[in-house]
Amino acid sequence: MPKPTTDQPLPPMRAGERESRAGGEQYCLSPLPVPTDSEHGVDVAHIDMCHDGATMDLRQGASPESLLITGHVASGLMTFLAGLALVFLLSAVYKGSLPLELVVGGVGVTYGISLFPFFTGILFPDVVLKRIPPIRLHRQRREVAFVVDAPGRRFWLPDPTNMWLMAISGAIAASTGLIFIAESPEWMTNPDTAFPLKVLLIHIASLAFLPLYPHFYDFCRKLVGQQRQTVLVPWEDVIAVCGFNPSLSAGGVTGFGWNFALMPPDPERPGYTLPGAGIIVGVGGLPGALAQWEYIRRFMEEGPEAITPSAREWGVEWYDAQVARERERYERTHDKRRWQRFRREQWWNHARFAHWYTEYRMKHVLPRAVPRDWLAEWSRPLPKAQWARPSRPLTELSEHLRAAYQRGEPFVELGNVEDRFGIKVEPPPRKAYPTLPFAANAP
Template identity: 45%
Template sequence: MMLAFVGVFLFVAFGAVTGASSWLEAWGIWGGGAYGAFLFFMALLVIPDLWIRGTAPVRFHRQRREVAFVVEHPGRRVFLPSPSAHLMYGFWFALFSISGGFVVFSLGFLGGEEELLGTTGIVWMAITHLVISPALAIGYVALYRGVRRLAGWRKETVFVPWEDVVAVATRNMAVTVGGPAGIGWQLHILPPDPERPGYSLAGAGIEVSVTSLQMAMMQWELIRRYMEEGAEAVPERADDYSVAWYKDEMARQRRRHEREGKPFWRYRLGRWMELAYFASWYTEYRVNHVLPKAIPKGWVQEWSRPLPEAEWAQPSAGLTELSRQVTAAYERGETFLDLGPVEERFGQSNAGEVPKAAYRSVPFSANVG
């Protein structure tokens, strides 16, 4: 991103020095380039936000011992590209950014010998930028969603018993003509299909990128201990990548550099070039303002309410015994990564699964559970 800004800066600087015959033209070149860079910067934020808002949520309820998943049931095939597809977003962004940058750029040459657009042309280009382009984007989103509804696509919330939930760690390798480019891990939390043992419900579940298999196992163990033992069994919510974390990290790095006799300003400059402070601030913004928009207001509101302790669901006898033995292993000093396959180690094996009744479900937008 910083390289893109530097490239735009050099381009407009070159144009201002060699191609501008007046301060007004120089302002048009600089302004058009700066506005284009600003729109490019905003595009890098909008694309992930659209993806986050379209991500189906998952909610854990330890007192009910249930997990609410969102399942999207497909209907007839829709021959329209998704609004979040790169093709559609690229078309919208190109129309929006080019028209905006060209308006500012043309203002610098208005009334000059090399006038690019007349007043009427600039007005229409500005209308395209401010009205027509956003209207096309919003209208296409509404059209796409309407067509999918007519084609029978629908979402519903499925309540899965906690002991049925499946966690899978997968390894992904990117392969290019030069060979393997990198390996990444992902933790998938999935609802199984009760009517088809061995399969998960289509269009449901979440995935989280992790750095290693061990990290995937630790993430899952934190969720398991929360559901089995309560919030007191897991650390408090991590504050990583918030503004407070960034300031603490800078203070820690300053002390480290001073202790090692290294200049701290180089490290600080590198973080500034990476827009690290802005990234921390925007992460907080996404958590507080973008993520909540992924669900309708009041989603499973009744189901999410706490229950009196007398009504709490209880674990099965087999799981209770496994949890007891795992806790005993912890008390002996073993770690989660040392345990290996828990069922095999403690003499239990999964019986062959058989089809059973479908899980309870409600429409995705319903407030009841």
């Protein structure tokens, strides 16, 4: 479980247990991946990036929503600048002249402000996505590969996903870009003025900092022996929980949300999880969390034919189909106002670019989160004779649970299923899981 705030860790939860604390609730779905009687296994959070007959990669992928917000902000900023430029233009017409310094300053301000959506919506999210490796499940080996932080003291360099790095480098890039553009006319018209080389170099360095800093960070961690590691966790040891937690502010509770989490336990410290590993995603409620767990569990226990992947809701092809549906509806209903409102919204949010760049991220950015040959040997399918089999306690528990579901007993009211059905599970040995360097392959 996540590290508690008390000095002593709480006892590890088992499948079926429920805990209430501080206005929230937490349901434990695994260890021991038992069925939860969810009607459907659904990828609610869209974390199934790819799967085949043997493996499945889980991770938070790219979404066009953030890019649509970025496009909305960019349109608002450009509209404000266009209005400001119109005011200055009318003033120049009234006075009969338009100073060159004003034009150059306007270009510099426009360039500097345009870097804000570029840094916050494109450059920094790309850096973050490249730092989130997937969780790889191998159903034939019944193992799950997690990428964890190296044990030891906290590393002294700031993490590449630190938002302060983005804010500082973005501010430097915007200010130096404005200064360079503002000083360029004087350099071009006055031969005695030196070229602003230092400002240009600082500007280029600030633009290149975010893409290049992660490589420097990983190099330094490798020098001190703190590079990330790949840990192979037995499938039946993996922790799956769903939680209902309130969102708090100074004024009180502002909302509630359901989360689903998949995490590797620390075998040497019961009650803790391995650092920096796992995934936590938002789901629509307890049924959504159970459906997300069933999607993963059914793939591992029954195979890819037992699941139905979620429909893809991003990409240029999907966007063109959406526009075609809206056009068809307009031609059928002649609702011109709705059609114009839809087109304005898509144009204002730069929707086509958002879907195109989301597709680019999925194909070219997300794969760079792991080395190209990461776990290539380990991920290969095995002959059926070498497949790992479910443990006896898991098989017995699954049979008892299916019988209980037939009697109308829901999973969330059963409590600890091991105690409920008298199934004794041997505690796992307190020894570390197989570990290898993140950049290395697995046998």
